[in-house]
Amino acid sequence: MTPIIRFDGVHKTFGEGPRAVHAVEDVTLDIHEGEIFGVIGYSGAGKSTLVRLVNGLERASSGTVWVDGHTVSSLSEKQLRPLRTDIGMVFQQFNLFSSKSVAENVAYPLRVAGWDAERRRARVAELLQFVGLSDKAEARPAELSGGQKQRVGIARALASHPKILLADEATSALDPETTREVLGLLRRVNSELGLTIVVITHEMDVVKYLCDRVAVMEHGRVVEMGAVYDVFSHPQQEATRRFVGTSLRDRPSPEVLARLAASHPGTLVTVAVQEDTGSSARIMRTFADREVDGAIVYGGITEIGERPFGSLTLALTGEPAAIDQALAELRRFTTVEDYPSLAGRERS
Numbered sequence: 001m002t003p004i005i006r007f008d009g010v011h012k013t014f015g016e017g018p019r020a021v022h023a024v025e026d027v028t029l030d031i032h033e034g035e036i037f038g039v040i041g042y043s044g045a046g047k048s049t050l051v052r053l054v055n056g057l058e059r060a061s062s063g064t065v066w067v068d069g070h071t072v073s074s075l076s077e078k079q080l081r082p083l084r085t086d087i088g089m090v091f092q093q094f095n096l097f098s099s100k101s102v103a104e105n106v107a108y109p110l111r112v113a114g115w116d117a118e119r120r121r122a123r124v125a126e127l128l129q130f131v132g133l134s135d136k137a138e139a140r141p142a143e144l145s146g147g148q149k150q151r152v153g154i155a156r157a158l159a160s161h162p163k164i165l166l167a168d169e170a171t172s173a174l175d176p177e178t179t180r181e182v183l184g185l186l187r188r189v190n191s192e193l194g195l196t197i198v199v200i201t202h203e204m205d206v207v208k209y210l211c212d213r214v215a216v217m218e219h220g221r222v223v224e225m226g227a228v229y230d231v232f233s234h235p236q237q238e239a240t241r242r243f244v245g246t247s248l249r250d251r252p253s254p255e256v257l258a259r260l261a262a263s264h265p266g267t268l269v270t271v272a273v274q275e276d277t278g279s280s281a282r283i284m285r286t287f288a289d290r291e292v293d294g295a296i297v298y299g300g301i302t303e304i305g306e307r308p309f310g311s312l313t314l315a316l317t318g319e320p321a322a323i324d325q326a327l328a329e330l331r332r333f334t335t336v337e338d339y340p341s342l343a344g345r346e347r348s
């Protein structure tokens with residue numbers, strides 16, 4: 001794994017004295033060439049500041065930011081210019097020129113870089129084809145849907161063949177279906193064009209669908225980082241657990257649990273379903289072997305990086321000793337949550 005971006009002990013502070021804002025605090029991480037790296041956190045966590053340090057839009061207060069062989073934190077504005085052509089950026093609000101056509105918007109960075117008209121035309125045609133908007137070349141942004149505008153934003157960001165794409169909440173202004181379409185395009189940018197992509201988001205669904213690895217930010221710090229599947233299956237921090245919970249929606253809330261307990265006979269348990277440790281077939285076999293009936297009353301299983309992940313909530317009926325044995329067996333290979341506080345409310 002070759003790093004293309006490296007943060008080493010990076011701090012970014014805005015202002016001074018008692019009013020100073022520590023937007024990024026002591027961040028050390030590597031982003032590998034060719035990966036899609038997610039940065040997730042709530043508003044104000046420092047995500048945008050972190051990525052703006054990559055292209056030098058913000059300067060580190062201390063520590064080193066290294067991008068593709070250059071120490072960004074020590075480059076002058078002039079020295080930054082060639083590096084910036086290697087880094088494309090897409091924004092939540094698209095940032096298109098409303099008075100220019102789609103083709104002119106995409107051509108804009110090439111015009112600034114001094115490409116002649118013929119080369120610009122050929123490159124714009126190629127880019128519009130890649131993002132599926134060849135027929136909109138002469139349209140104005142106002143005539144496009146949100147998803148189409150973001151595709152123009154992506155085409156423009158790709159214009160000068162960057163190696164890195166920074167996507168700052170690129171789908172936050174879009175509806176779920178259009179989000180999928182744009183995320184699909186970003187995947188192609190990674191797999192077909194080979195760009196390293198850094199995605200900033202507050203939505204774990206975006207991380208789940210798109211990213212290889214993720215860093216969770218809270219109050220300027222990276223509080224957790226790892227392969228997306230590992231972070232989903234073993235979240236270490238409360239903030240991470242909340243993000244994972246919003247994406248999976250596989251576990252019943254306390255209110256739903258109380259309702260399930262009142263309307264289903266038996267003992268309620270929630271069993272984690274994971275590829276390596278707890279396939280659903282193995283879970284169901286464990287119950288069947290001990291003649292325990294397990295009615296599935298809630299749950300959700302999704303795919304993360306093409307591997308199954310989620311949980312099932314079951315209402316168990318059978319001999320109490322057999323249920324205890326089955327749960328003990330399950331706990332040897334997966335996580336089981338039971339609900340002792342519901343015991344009095346459950347019907348037997």
Ligand SMILES: Nc1ncnc2c1ncn2[C@@H]1O[C@H](COP(=O)(O)OP(=O)(O)OP(=O)(O)O)[C@@H](O)[C@H]1O
Pocket residue numbers: 014015021022023041042043044045046047048049050202
């Ligand atoms: N130019 C600036 N001057 C002063 N404070 C700033 C500046 N830019 C960011 N901040 C502050 O730094 C902190 C981190 O902001 P940042 O925009 O990086 O967070 P974020 O996680 O991207 O949030 P959001 O999702 O709302 O954009 C916030 O408290 C913000 O107010």
